[in-house]
Amino acid sequence: MDKKRILFLFSDTGGGHRAATNAIIEGLELGHPGEFDCTMVDFLKYYSPRPWSFAPEIYQPLSHASAVWKMSYEAANSSSRSKAANRLAYPMLKKGARRMLAEHPADMVVSVHPMANWVLPRAMRHHPVPFVTVVTDMVSTHAFWYSNLADLIIVPTPEARNRGIRLGINPARFQVIGQPVSPIFGELTASKSELRQELGWDQKATVVLLVGGGDGMGPMRRVAKAINKAELPVTLVVVCGRNKDLRQELEAVDWRIPHQLLGFTDEMPRLMKASDIFLTKAGPGSISEAFISGLPIIMYACLPGQEEGNVDYVLDGQAGLWAPDRRAVVDALSYLIDDPIARVGMTAASKGLARPDAARQIGDALVAQLAAGCSHLPEGCDPED
Numbered sequence: 049m050d051k052k053r054i055l056f057l058f059s060d061t062g063g064g065h066r067a068a069t070n071a072i073i074e075g076l077e078l079g080h081p082g083e084f085d086c087t088m089v090d091f092l093k094y095y096s097p098r099p100w101s102f103a104p105e106i107y108q109p110l111s112h113a114s115a116v117w118k119m120s121y122e123a124a125n126s127s128s129r130s131k132a133a134n135r136l137a138y139p140m141l142k143k144g145a146r147r148m149l150a151e152h153p154a155d156m157v158v159s160v161h162p163m164a165n166w167v168l169p170r171a172m173r174h175h176p177v178p179f180v181t182v183v184t185d186m187v188s189t190h191a192f193w194y195s196n197l198a199d200l201i202i203v204p205t206p207e208a209r210n211r212g213i214r215l216g217i218n219p220a221r222f223q224v225i226g227q228p229v230s231p232i233f234g235e236l237t238a239s240k241s242e243l244r245q246e247l248g249w250d251q252k253a254t255v256v257l258l259v260g261g262g263d264g265m266g267p268m269r270r271v272a273k274a275i276n277k278a279e280l281p282v283t284l285v286v287v288c289g290r291n292k293d294l295r296q297e298l299e300a301v302d303w304r305i306p307h308q309l310l311g312f313t314d315e316m317p318r319l320m321k322a323s324d325i326f327l328t329k330a331g332p333g334s335i336s337e338a339f340i341s342g343l344p345i346i347m348y349a350c351l352p353g354q355e356e357g358n359v360d361y362v363l364d365g366q367a368g369l370w371a372p373d374r375r376a377v378v379d380a381l382s383y384l385i386d387d388p389i390a391r392v393g394m395t396a397a398s399k400g401l402a403r404p405d406a407a408r409q410i411g412d413a414l415v416a417q418l419a420a421g422c423s424h425l426p427e428g429c430d431p432e433d
Contacts, residue, residue: 051085052418055154057164059092061107064333068184069160071228075407078231080415087152091164095144111351118352127215130191134166145171156418160184162192169197176422180414183208186227186332187357191215200417202410207357225410226403227336233317234340234404243322253283254385257323259334260289269297271327271348274374279304280381287313325384330358339402344394346371346380367398
């Protein structure tokens with residue numbers, strides 16, 4: 049029997065969309081081995097005209113400029129403004145979208161990026177296959193994520209579903225499943241002690257894992273230096289990702305505490321399970337991985353608008369602390385070091401929020417929608433090109 053073809057739309061505007069897409073594909077293969085031929089396409093970079101094609105290059109410097117990012121994020125973040133923006137963009141984007149569909153014929157199209165969810169279903173008027181959106185922002189979801197043109201919208205939290213309903217989306221379109229992260233996080237069977245032995249870490253040390261996404265984003269250098277200056281009784285493991293400048297700068301630090309500096313790594317499941325405390329910007333993927341790993345979370349930064357709701361989600365769930373400056377990070381770490389009962393409580397709360405099977409369940413939902421077929425075109429598609 050021929051494999052069914054699924055086209056996944058993402059863009060490297062940050063590392064989260066690619067990571068989420070890879071996780072969904074892993075989950076799909078676990079639940080339905082050998083049944084699907086999956087293709088990932090960065091539709092902004094390769095099938096969109098300027099300025100959209102520059103989005104992957106623009107994203108990182110733009111996201112570092114907090115005021116500019118918040119203004120651009122909020123500019124179209126309502127039902128009326130998002131629809132207006134998409135109507136204006138569609139004439140410029142439809143040609144590339146149709147070329148992409150012709151070059152990557154598929155039995156289903158899955159969007160894992162907010163910019164695809166209105167343009168692509170319209171461009172698919174002559175390609176009547178199911179269109180599914182997988183929302184990869186946890187709580188503070190942008191209006192671009194939501195369109196009644198989608199056959200199914202998979203969201204990570206009830207808050208994301210409620211946001212879509214307030215924007216006028218048919219409630220029947222939604223499934224609340226969870227954030228797609230690699231199934232490996234939930235399948236790791238080795239104990240913390242075994243992993244520490246493999247990693248060469250002190251069994252008795254309080255290990256703090258500091259991350260900033262695959263690109264080493266956020267004020268990681270300031271956070272790492274502050275922890276070192278405070279000479280806290282911890283071992284600090286810093287994952288610098290692809291940020292070579294960050295790693296070189298930290299290598300030149302006069303270190304007063306045990307530490308390890310890593311570049312980009314595929315070992316995050318093992319590193320997280322072997323650690324005691326997780327220091328991160330408030331990205332949805334990192335937070336969800338920490339939940340599965342049962343780690344207390346200290347969030348030191350967030351993207352304005354986009355990640356602010358993630359901070360509240362962790363705080364409301366009593367799984368972590370918000371520490372938006374260096375002094376607050378040191379204070380939060382000192383609190384968790386000095387109060388093991390608080391740390392145990394946050395560990396339990398973190399585990400309680402985990403959805404380790406989300407990627408596999410999303411794969412099952414895609415298979416079910418593929419069997420149900422396409423329904424989005426009759427309801428919402430504008431017949432005018």
